[in-house]
Amino acid sequence: MPNMAPLLTGQFTGSRSDQKKAKALSDAIDKSLRAEKERRQREGGMKLLILGPSETGKTTVLKQLKLLYSTRGLDSERQTYRRVVHLNVMKAIQALVEGLYDANIPLEKENQEHLKVLSQLEPTLNRYSISAMAQANPAIPRKITDAKAESDMFLVMVPAIKALWADTGIQQTFNTITHLHIQDSAKYFLDAIDRVSDPEYIPTDDDILQARVKTLAVSEHIFNIDNITYRIFDVGGQKSLRKYWAPYFDDVNAIIFMAALSAYDQPCEENPRLNRLQECLALFNEIANHKLFTMTSMILFLNKIDIFQRKLDAGSLVSKHFPEYRGLNDYYSTTVFFQYRFQQQCKDLEKQVYTHFTHATDTNQMRVIVVAVNAIVQRLNLHSSGLL
Ligand SMILES: Nc1nc2c(ncn2[C@@H]2O[C@H](COP(=O)(O)OP(=O)(O)OP(=O)(O)O)[C@@H](O)[C@H]2O)c(=O)[nH]1
Numbered sequence: 315m316p317n318m319a320p321l322l323t324g325q326f327t328g329s330r331s332d333q334k335k336a337k338a339l340s341d342a343i344d345k346s347l348r349a350e351k352e353r354r355q356r357e358g359g360m361k362l363l364i365l366g367p368s369e370t371g372k373t374t375v376l377k378q379l380k381l382l383y384s385t386r387g388l389d390s391e392r393q394t395y396r397r398v399v400h401l402n403v404m405k406a407i408q409a410l411v412e413g414l415y416d417a418n419i420p421l422e423k424e425n426q427e428h429l430k431v432l433s434q435l436e437p438t439l440n441r442y443s444i445s446a447m448a449q450a451n452p453a454i455p456r457k458i459t460d461a462k463a464e465s466d467m468f469l470v471m472v473p474a475i476k477a478l479w480a481d482t483g484i485q486q487t488f489n490t491i492t493h494l495h496i497q498d499s500a501k502y503f504l505d506a507i508d509r510v511s512d513p514e515y516i517p518t519d520d521d522i523l524q525a526r527v528k529t530l531a532v533s534e535h536i537f538n539i540d541n542i543t544y545r546i547f548d549v550g551g552q553k554s555l556r557k558y559w560a561p562y563f564d565d566v567n568a569i570i571f572m573a574a575l576s577a578y579d580q581p582c583e584e585n586p587r588l589n590r591l592q593e594c595l596a597l598f599n600e601i602a603n604h605k606l607f608t609m610t611s612m613i614l615f616l617n618k619i620d621i622f623q624r625k626l627d628a629g630s631l632v633s634k635h636f637p638e639y640r641g642l643n644d645y646y647s648t649t650v651f652f653q654y655r656f657q658q659q660c661k662d663l664e665k666q667v668y669t670h671f672t673h674a675t676d677t678n679q680m681r682v683i684v685v686a687v688n689a690i691v692q693r694l695n696l697h698s699s700g701l702l
Pocket residue numbers: 366367368369370371372373374375497498499523524525526527528529530549550551552617618619620621672673674675676
């Protein structure tokens with residue numbers, strides 16, 4: 315390892331000898347970076363875990379990495395996601411109809427008959443659910459299913475789904491009931507019902523990024539980013555699945571912890587009395603203070619800022635759900651507050667949490683963020699290995 319200490323502490327005045335020193339310093343750093351890269355390659359690359367509660371966007375980030383760093387992008391998943399998209403559409407309309415009933419909002423008279431078609435949805439949904447999940451999820455054994463019969467079933471329901479989505483009662487439900495358990499991409503797919511129900515439909519990259527299927531098993535993915543091999547692990551975030559995370563906790567170089575900022579006004583799916591973002595803070599507390607992660611770079615993605623911004627614009631108050639918050643209800647003040655609340659979870663006051671405000675379904679934003687994350691992970695690893 316080159317001895318850089320005298321160069322690092324020296325004062326540069328711009329003289330010829332100082333220029334030489336600066337060049338030597340820069341060469342030494344380049345050499346260290348190369349040596350560290352080579353060492354990492356030999357050891358099998360950087361290990362990075364993506365952790366966080368369910369529905370925070372972990373798999374979405376992984377899809378973006380495939381788009382940005384895999385030669386085939388998302389091509390191998392396109393056919394599978396056709397079923398997932400259809401399933402998402404059916405689940406969305408079902409959740410809206412349930413919400414409408416719960417809130418006693420009337421349906422337009424001429425749409426009553428469409429409900430009958432929808433009553434067939436339950437068995438169809440179960441059937442679709444199993445096969446779509448089995449295809450998208452390596453944890454479920456593949457079931458031989460009749461894809462054509464399934465697709466036909468979905469197509470039979472399309473006119474009813476279209477009519478109901480246009481219904482004033484359903485629209486009122488969607489726009490006013492905040493506690494609906496409906497996925498974030500519901501509007502995206504329901505608005506696109508004509509396109510996604512076309513018999514020739516093949517999901518686009520954006521459709522795949524918007525599509526939702528719960529991760530059930532931990533999966534490993536290898537990427538080459540700036541000549542460094544990354545082994546990236548995506549986990550299932552539901553509470554019952556978190557016990558499967560621990561076997562992956564050894565020798566982790568970096569963690570991307572994902573939180574959905576937009577969940578500040580939502581209850582937990584598993585425990586409706588608990589606020590989702592509070593539960594996420596508690597999970598972050600466990601991860602950030604875990605004894606195996608003292609040397610691990612901690613990167614926090616405060617995600618779903620697009621939905622968060624929309625909620626603030628609609629007048630939803632952060633202080634209603636986080637009564638300790640006394641600031642303005644604007645984007646800047648509230649995001650500073652949440653960033654502080656996460657940083658506060660670290661018992662080690664020196665531990666820096668590298669925070670990004672993210673919109674994981676936006677490929678352009680993620681491209682910039684991945685470059686920044688790679689740079690920080692490289693720098694922190696040089697630091698911890700004594701090269702800087
Ligand atoms: N609008 C918006 N939607 C997002 C964003 N990030 C993720 N989503 C959507 O949120 C849903 C859930 O994302 P996933 O990536 O499946 O969540 P996950 O954390 O992997 O969830 P589990 O696998 O259950 O742990 C998907 O429909 C995504 O398209 C975002 O920044 N904005």
